Amino acid sequence: MSEEVRIRQVISDLPGYKAGAKPPSVEGQIPYKLSSNENPLTPLPSVIADITSALADINRYPDPMASQLTSRLAELLQVDEACLALGTGSVGVCQQIVQAMCDAGDEVIFAWRSFEAYPIILDIAGAVSVRVPLTQDGSHDLSAMANAITEKTKLIFVCTPNNPTGNIVKDADLTEFLKKVPSHILVVVDEAYIEFNRDEDAANGLEAFKASSNVAVLRTFSKAYGLAGLRVGYVVAPPHVAAAVRKTAVPFGVSNIAQIAAISSLDHASELNSRVEELVTLREWFESEIVKLGFNLVTSQANFIWLGLAERSEAFMQACANTAIAIRCFPNEGVRITIGERPALEALLPICAQFAPN
Numbered sequence: 025m026s027e028e029v030r031i032r033q034v035i036s037d038l039p040g041y042k043a044g045a046k047p048p049s050v051e052g053q054i055p056y057k058l059s060s061n062e063n064p065l066t067p068l069p070s071v072i073a074d075i076t077s078a079l080a081d082i083n084r085y086p087d088p089m090a091s092q093l094t095s096r097l098a099e100l101l102q103v104d105e106a107c108l109a110l111g112t113g114s115v116g117v118c119q120q121i122v123q124a125m126c127d128a129g130d131e132v133i134f135a136w137r138s139f140e141a142y143p144i145i146l147d148i149a150g151a152v153s154v155r156v157p158l159t160q161d162g163s164h165d166l167s168a169m170a171n172a173i174t175e176k177t178k179l180i181f182v183c184t185p186n187n188p189t190g191n192i193v194k195d196a197d198l199t200e201f202l203k204k205v206p207s208h209i210l211v212v213v214d215e216a217y218i219e220f221n222r223d224e225d226a227a228n229g230l231e232a233f234k235a236s237s238n239v240a241v242l243r244t245f246s247k248a249y250g251l252a253g254l255r256v257g258y259v260v261a262p263p264h265v266a267a268a269v270r271k272t273a274v275p276f277g278v279s280n281i282a283q284i285a286a287i288s289s290l291d292h293a294s295e296l297n298s299r300v301e302e303l304v305t306l307r308e309w310f311e312s313e314i315v316k317l318g319f320n321l322v323t324s325q326a327n328f329i330w331l332g333l334a335e336r337s338e339a340f341m342q343a344c345a346n347t348a349i350a351i352r353c354f355p356n357e358g359v360r361i362t363i364g365e366r367p368a369l370e371a372l373l374p375i376c377a378q379f380a381p382n
């Protein structure tokens with residue numbers, strides 16, 4: 025009998041990334057997708073105009089160094105260009121970082137539950153995921169994370185605001201934590217949702233980067249800037265780390281259209297910031313309605329909220345699906361609801377009321 029070609033065991037065992045579900049179609053209901061933390065607003069007309077005129081160049085490879093975008097970001101963030109590396113979304117950059125830094129068997133520490141891409145990326149690289157449970161209120165347990173450091177630790181992810189709980193890591197806590205991390209271990213602060221933060225005590229990854237030799241910050245154009253479909257994100261890291269991260273990129277991964285859309289978005293930052301402000305206002309309204317229903321919420325600083333519904337999570341997801349709304353369910357833990365369109369959130373309130381604690 026002929027033998028099948030062999031896939032690496034770790035890949036065969038991998039569940040694969042579960043993207044947020046599409047809303048099911050329900051007769052008479054407008055479908056809403058609140059399952060992927062996307063920006064509900066359509067792109068700015070000026071961004072569309074800029075990328076439309078760039079379509080004529082798609083027979084050419086893009087600038088592999090994304091020179092223009094890199095220099096814009098360096099100026100904006102007040103960092104050296106050598107400290108920047110771009111990739112296909114910050115998930116792409118995250119994968120580049122792991123490939124640049126982790127040999128098989130190296131350990132990477134992160135909070136759990138946190139961003140679901142971390143363990144998948146680590147499995148693919150043959151690195152070892154060290155998950156440190158969140159505290160009861162969904163915060164990073166930084167002292168437990170510090171205690172989890174071993175000889176084999178290469179990297180630590182700190183996700184703030186954390187996906188899916190929405191909590192931030194406090195500045196003072198991050199500073200304290202960084203003192204306990206040996207200087208040869210890189211701490212990657214994942215700030216995918218930082219634009220939605222309104223807590224003045226929150227950690228600022230960029231400041232931490234500027235104050236240390238082993239901190240990197242991951243940011244993305246996908247969430248606040250509404251470019252999830254174009255795949256562009258970046259890391260600010262010590263120059264030798266950024267150089268290594270550029271080497272592990274998919275060649276020409278960030279398209280010219282993505283580069284132009286990102287630059288155009290930076291050109292229209294104030295318009296985009298007011299859109300973010302609207303979403304923050306909507307979040308605050310939704311949270312106050314949820315609290316009125318009797319839920320005990322931890323204030324979210326991201327564009328989603330978390331309800332720790334435990335064993336009722338799947339029933340909640342089903343109830344949402346019945347009204348054509350997709351949310352993200354973590355069975356037996358909770359649900360994550362993206363702050364999307366206002367009518368969708370209004371439609372969710374009666375469902376939330378059914379699931380409110382008595």
Ligand SMILES: *Cc1c(COP(=O)(O)O)cnc(C)c1O
Pocket residue numbers: 061112113114115116139183187214216243244245246247252255256257
């Ligand atoms: C959405 C998200 C990202 C980045 O997504 P990209 O679209 O790949 O930039 C990174 N980290 C966290 C925690 C996220 O939730």
